Amino acid sequence: MKLLDMLGNGVEITNGKKKMVFNNETIFMPVYRINLDLLYYNDQNDRISTWLNKFEIEGNKLPELKSDEYNSIIEEFIEQSNPIALNKTKKNIDLVGQNEPGVVLNDGRIIDGNRRYTCLRKLQKEHPKKTRYFESVILEKDIESSSKEIKLLELFLQHGKEERVDYSPIDKLVGLYKDVIKNKLITIEEYANTTNSTINEIKKKVNEAILMVEFLEYINADEEFYIARELNLDGPLQELQGILRNVPEDKEYDIKTAVFNILAVGSTGDTTRTIRRIKNIAKYPKYLEQFIEEQKNVGIKILDTIGEDSGRKALDKISMQSELAYEVKKSLNKADESANLEKAKNVPLSLIEKVEEYLMQIDLNIVKQLSEENRAAFCLELKKAKENMDRIWSEIDVQR
Known part of the structure; x- marks a missing residue:
């Protein structure tokens, strides 16, 4: 009826x-x-x-x-x-x-x-x-x-x-995956127009949905979307997208493996922040390469641990192997600390480059037009700068 x-x-x-x-x-x-x-x-x-x-x-x-x-x-x-x-x-x-x-x-x-x-x-x-x-x-x-x-x-x-909707971000992502990617019921353009979003925003969400599906496949949990919700994967997947945009194409698969390892073993803290540390490592190819090789080995161990199991049972087996979580954390910490040390080494060079940039921006015609009081203050600061330059030269003991 x-x-x-x-x-x-x-x-x-x-x-x-x-x-x-x-x-x-x-x-x-x-x-x-x-x-x-x-x-x-x-x-x-x-x-x-x-x-x-x-x-x-x-x-x-x-x-x-x-x-x-x-x-x-x-x-x-x-x-x-x-x-x-x-x-x-x-x-x-x-x-x-x-x-x-x-x-x-x-x-x-x-x-x-x-x-x-x-x-x-x-x-x-x-x-x-x-x-x-x-x-x-x-x-x-x-x-x-x-x-x-x-x-x-x-x-x-x-x-x-316009009002805020309280949908789980992962539930939205699953709906997008089914309607746009899997079933091709609607297009990206139609989805964007209907949800008051930009095409670029929906394309990013489509990429995020694909990463979600790839992670589930990685842990032998094909389309077991409830796991993505329980792990709160929305933030980590967004972070992974940002990393992938800034690494060479031939490193994308390896980066995904590293992030999927982190997600699989679980994080005691903020998983999104943990993954964000890979951005820092990715700036230094030497440490990134070492990190990737270590994560490949972890990935093999994770797959061996899963065996024929799938879904939640597979994740539970991984969580029982505490040495896997330790190995992932140790590898990440080592690479991140090495990258930070390298970054610290480059700080003096970065600072002196900024000094040169600022000095070049000084317009001498404006300096000549300063009042007597302001010109005296300028010369005093210039003298201090020269004294500091002389001090640095004497400390590093390099031929000028």
């Missing part, structure tokens, strides 16, 4: 309107009050992508669409994705009602408003005597024949607005 065929039987039209944009055309659509039992969660919602991913990898299967058991499982995913935000929204709805209408398909699938729907379901259970309704626009479309149009609409509603 379609929702629009159930007017007066669990579905009521209201006086409200919701502003919607379709194919760059703005229209105002009527808002309906819909019985909660007539609706069901969208299993293709990016917000729950990594939670559903873990659920299925663990050998579970979602019950029949629209069933209460199906809704209960997805409801748990929604709550786990951000319990603090959910509780805040729930309190607000209980106090003042649902402010923002959602968007549902005619068969009851929720395209926008999953968290609001979750809050209403929970409030209904807490106060069963008070009937709750979900206020929403109803689209006369279905997910099969209008998948691209519906995905673009979903992206616009959930990511294209």
Whole structure:
């Protein structure tokens, strides 16, 4: 049964309107009050992508669409994705009602408003005597024949607005990977236009998504995206992108191996900052080469440790080998300290080059026009500079 065929039987039209944009055309659509039992969660919602991913990898299967058991499982995913935000929204709805209408398909699938729907379901259970309704626009479309149009609409509603959206960065990344790279449902340009982003921003995110997939493959956890969320890989992957932009192309694979080793063994501190140290090492080819060779050996040991295992089990095996984490840390520290010493050696040269640069910037015509007082002060500072130059010459004992 379609929702629009159930007017007066669990579905009521209201006086409200919701502003919607379709194919760059703005229209105002009527808002309906819909019985909660007539609706069901969208299993293709990016917000729950990594939670559903873990659920299925663990050998579970979602019950029949629209069933209460199906809704209960997805409801748990929604709550786990951000319990603090959910509780805040729930309190607000209980106090003042649902402010923002959602968007549902005619068969009851929720395209926008999953968290609001979750809050209403929970409030209904807490106060069963008070009937709750979900206020929403109803689209006369279905997910099969209008998948691209519906995905673009979903992206616009959930990511294209100026207000901050509380999606996990990794869940966003997984959605981008599936829609743009794997399934080729939409293009980079379409994704950028719909989410109010630049093409360059989305290209960076696409590269980040590819790195995420490569890391999961590295630990024998192909497309086990929940691991990327649990490891909070968004920051580290962004850092890795920055490093790769500044190293020779023939070193990219080796740099990725080094970073993937760090991610695999785990970090006791800020993983993003740990990876950032490789930027410093990369400035000095001699130390970078040594670091890379050591990391290649670590990579072989990691792969040997994983063996035939995969996913979380593989990571657990790696974490049990404390010597791997020690070896990665020792290699990184040694290379970083060597790079810092090399940098310190070059500081005097850098400073004297700056002195020369500043002296060349002095306009003698302006000096000649200084007041007597300012000219005397200038000459005093120039004398001090000469004395310091003479002192340095005498200290280094070099023929002029």
